[in-house]
Amino acid sequence: MSAEGTALAPGPPKLELRGVSKRFESAGREVLALEDVRLRVAEGEFVCLVGPSGCGKSTLLNLVAGLEFPDRGEVLVDGAPVAGPGPERTVLFQDAALFPWLSAIGNVRFGLRLRAEVPKAEREERARALLERVGLGEFLHASVHELSGGMRQRVALARALTAEPTILLMDEPFAALDALTREQFYGDLQRLWQRSRRTIVLVTHNVREAVCLGDRVVLLSARPGRVCEEFGVDLPRPRDFNQVEIAEVAGRILRTLKSHLAREDGGPEPAAP
Ligand code: ADP
Ligand code: MG
Numbered sequence: 264m265s266a267e268g269t270a271l272a273p274g275p276p277k278l279e280l281r282g283v284s285k286r287f288e289s290a291g292r293e294v295l296a297l298e299d300v301r302l303r304v305a306e307g308e309f310v311c312l313v314g315p316s317g318c319g320k321s322t323l324l325n326l327v328a329g330l331e332f333p334d335r336g337e338v339l340v341d342g343a344p345v346a347g348p349g350p351e352r353t354v355l356f357q358d359a360a361l362f363p364w365l366s367a368i369g370n371v372r373f374g375l376r377l378r379a380e381v382p383k384a385e386r387e388e389r390a391r392a393l394l395e396r397v398g399l400g401e402f403l404h405a406s407v408h409e410l411s412g413g414m415r416q417r418v419a420l421a422r423a424l425t426a427e428p429t430i431l432l433m434d435e436p437f438a439a440l441d442a443l444t445r446e447q448f449y450g451d452l453q454r455l456w457q458r459s460r461r462t463i464v465l466v467t468h469n470v471r472e473a474v475c476l477g478d479r480v481v482l483l484s485a486r487p488g489r490v491c492e493e494f495g496v497d498l499p500r501p502r503d504f505n506q507v508e509i510a511e512v513a514g515r516i517l518r519t520l521k522s523h524l525a526r527e528d529g530g531p532e533p534a535a536p
Contacts (some may be wrong), residue, residue: 276303276339277462278327278430283336284487285322296322298487299336307460311477313470313516315524319488320466324432327464328354340430350377353428357435359419361407367394367418368403374425393421398451413444417451433465437472446504449475453501470520471513475504480516484523491523 280302287294296319304310312320325331326338329347338345340352361370371390375381381389394403397417407415416436423431437445453476456463467473473480474496484491494516498508 275306277306277308277341278302278304278464279337279339279342280323280326281337281339283323283326283333283338285319285326285331286334295487297326297333298489300483300488300490302481302490304462304464306462309456309463309465309476309478311473311480312464312466312483313468313473313480313520314483314488315485315520316468318483318485320468320483321434323483323488324354324434324464324466327430328352328432330354350426351428352430352432353423353426354432354434355416355419355423355436357438359412359415361415361418361422363407366404366406367399367410367414367421370407370418371421371425374422378425389425390421393424394418396424396455397421411444413440413448416440416448420452420455428461430462430464433463435467436465437467437469445472449504450501452476457500470516471504471509474498474509474513474516475502475506482516482520482523485527492519 280300283297283300284295285297287296300319300323312323314320322331326333327340327345329345329349329352345352362373365373368387368390371393372386375386375389391400391403394400394417397420399414399417399421402410402414405414407418410418416439420436437448440448449472465473465476470480477496480494480496481490482492482494483489494512496512498506498512502509
C-alpha cells in the first residue's frame with residue numbers, strides 16, 4: 264500500500280479530502296464506510312474512483328456534495344471546508360431523476376430557473392444550447408417517457424450543467440445503460456470535458472470505464488474504503504472503450520485490486536462477538 268504520497272496530483276487542489284473517516288449506524292451496528300481517506304484533485308482534472316461495491320464510493324461523493332459530513336478529517340473545496348450542498352458541486356446519479364411531466368427542454372429550463380441571474384428570456388436559448396452539447400438537439404420537445412435511458416441521462420447531464428458547476432460529481436452514471444449507449448456516452452463526455460475542463464469526479468465499479476475516462480484512476484479498498492493505489496492514465500483522447508491499450512491498463516489495475524482484496528481476505532479476522 265502506498266504511504267503518505269497517495270493520490271497527490273500536481274498543482275493546487277480544487278478538491279481535497281484530508282484524513283476523512285465516515286461511520287454509519289445501521290440496525291444497531293456501526294459501519295465504518297471510509298477510513299482516513301486522503302485525496303487531492305487538481306482543477307480541471309478528471310478523476311475516476313473505482314472500488315468494490317460497498318466500499319464507500321457513494322459516501323465519498325456525498326461528502327464532497329455536502330450531503331453528508333465526515334466524522335473525522337476535512338473535505339475542502341478551493342481550500343474551504345464544505346458546509347453543505349452548493350451549485351458549484353453538482354451530482355449526477357445513476358438514475359436520471361427527471362420531471363416526467365416536462366419535456367427534455369422543460370427539464371433543462373427548470374434547472375435554469377434556479378439561477379436568478381439568468382434572465383427568463385435567455386432560458387430557452389441556453390437550454391437548447393445545453394441539449395445540443397449533449398447530443399440531443401433533435402429531441403428538445405420529446406417528453407421524458409419517449410426518451411431512452413441514455414437520452415434521459417443526457418438530459419440529466421444537461422440539467423446538471425445549468426448550474427455551471429466547477430466540480431461535476433458522477434455516481435455510476437452509466438450503470439443503468441446498455442453497452443452501446445454507454446460507449447457513445449463515453450465519447451461525448453470526453454469531448455464535453457475537453458471543451459469545458461471542469462473538474463470531474465466519477466465513481467464506477469467498472470475499471471475499464473475508469474481507464475477510458477480518467478486522467479487518474481484512484482482505487483479504493485473494500486470496506487472500510489481507503490485509497491490504496493492510484494494510476495495515471497496517459498493515453499490520448501478521445502479514447503475508445505475498445506482500445507487495446509485501455510484493456511491493458513485496466514488489466515493491470517484489476518490485478519492490483521484483486522491482490523488488495525486477497526490480502527484483506529487473508530488478514531486476521533476480527534473475533535466474533
Ligand atoms: P458504494 O457506493 O461503494 O457501493 P456506499 O458508499 O454506498 O458504497 O456504502 C458504504 C457502506 O456504508 C456500505 O456498507 C453501506 O451499507 C453503508 N452506508 C452507506 N450509507 C449509509 C447510511 N445512510 N446508513 C447506514 N449505512 C450506510
Ligand atoms: Mg454507490
